[in-house]
Amino acid sequence: xxxxxxxxxxxxxxxxxxxxxxxxxxxxxxxxxxxxxxxxxxxxxxxxxxxxxxxxxxxxxxxxxxxxxxxxxxxxxxxxxxxxxxxxxxxxxxxxxxxxxxxxxxxxxxxxxxxxxxxxxxxxxxxxxxxxxxxxxxxxxxxxxxxxxxxxxxxxxxxxxxxxxxxxxxxxxxxxxxxxxxxxxxxxxxxxxxxxxxxxxxxxxxxxxxxxxxxxxxxxxxxxxxxxxxxxxxxxxxxxxxxxxxxxxxxxxxxxxxxxxxxxxxxxxxxxxxxxxxxxxxxxxxxxxxxxxxxxxxxxxxxxxxxxxxxxxxxxxxxxx
Numbered sequence: 001x002x003x004x005x006x007x008x009x010x011x012x013x014x015x016x017x018x019x020x021x022x023x024x025x026x027x028x029x030x031x032x033x034x035x036x037x038x039x040x041x042x043x044x045x046x047x048x049x050x051x052x053x054x055x056x057x058x059x060x061x062x063x064x065x066x067x068x069x070x071x072x073x074x075x076x077x078x079x080x081x082x083x084x085x086x087x088x089x090x091x092x093x094x095x096x097x098x099x100x101x102x103x104x105x106x107x108x109x110x111x112x113x114x115x116x117x118x119x120x121x122x123x124x125x126x127x128x129x130x131x132x133x134x135x136x137x138x139x140x141x142x143x144x145x146x147x148x149x150x151x152x153x154x155x156x157x158x159x160x161x162x163x164x165x166x167x168x169x170x171x172x173x174x175x176x177x178x179x180x181x182x183x184x185x186x187x188x189x190x191x192x193x194x195x196x197x198x199x200x201x202x203x204x205x206x207x208x209x210x211x212x213x214x215x216x217x218x219x220x221x222x223x224x225x226x227x228x229x230x231x232x233x234x235x236x237x238x239x240x241x242x243x244x245x246x247x248x249x250x251x252x253x254x255x256x257x258x259x260x261x262x263x264x265x266x267x268x269x270x271x272x273x274x275x276x277x278x279x280x281x282x283x284x285x286x287x288x289x290x291x292x293x294x295x296x297x298x299x300x301x302x303x304x305x306x307x308x309x310x311x312x313x314x315x316x317x318x319x320x321x
Contacts, residue, residue: 033173095127
């Protein structure tokens with residue numbers, strides 16, 4: 001990947017077009033089943049751009065509780081995009097609201113002028129805080145249909161959409177059907193050091209490009225970074241190894257008496273009596289984890305091998321944890 005970055009064909013992506021960024025954007029749009037795509041430095045910026053284009057100030061938007069746009073983006077959806085967030089409970093399963101919940105939360109479009117105007121539904125697949133939970137295509141279609149029934153646009157935070165696609169054995173485009181926009185990340189499991197895309201119609205991308213510049217996301221010789229994204233797209237199938245390692249980790253932890261949910265992708269959530277104490281104990285064993293939704297989150301990725309999982313389990317067992 002570093003070699004690909006060093007040899008990338010580059011240009012000025014602010015004044016004109018960087019050829020490698022253009023290649024990545026065109027390929028990403030095709031993989032995601034969208035008309036056009038825009039490279040961004042981060043997934044947070046990609047989501048913020050989408051919300052800024054979709055929302056007018058004071059508009060309410062709906063998202064599953066603990067969605068990344070609600071709890072991990074420093075309130076930028078409200079602060080910068082001007083939206084009023086409204087979390088939906090996971091009443092249809094981990095990471096997933098029901099169609100009925102969407103319709104009920106959106107309310108009527110013919111209410112008094114002083115009521116909140118709900119205009120957008122944000123989905124997340126996989127749902128990070130729900131342990132990398134996957135939304136199946138049929139469920140996705142029902143959620144999008146419910147949003148359309150009540151006049152909502154739909155943005156999909158697909159930072160980990162590649163994991164969902166591999167987990168289901170489907171192309172990523174099968175999981176974006178019907179949405180207005182989608183973001184996806186080249187870092188995390190795919191291993192690029194930086195970079196995401198936000199995709200939608202050509203008209204949306206034209207507006208998104210202006211918003212990216214407002215947020216300071218324009219880059220000059222960005223092909224150096226886009227080259228990593230192109231290589232990352234070649235690695236989507238490798239995520240199956242991460243999923244297998246996550247299942248092995250979860251099984252090993254359960255053998256030690258840990259309360260661990262069965263991972264659908266590469267995230268393992270453990271319910272423990274004291275999250276901070278557990279994090280400190282694991283850190284003392286050389287195992288780095290994070291708190292997530294009141295639990296301890298383990299993540300497997302391309303730099304964590306099956307041998308590393310075995311080593312981690314061995315340290316936990318030796319440490320009496």
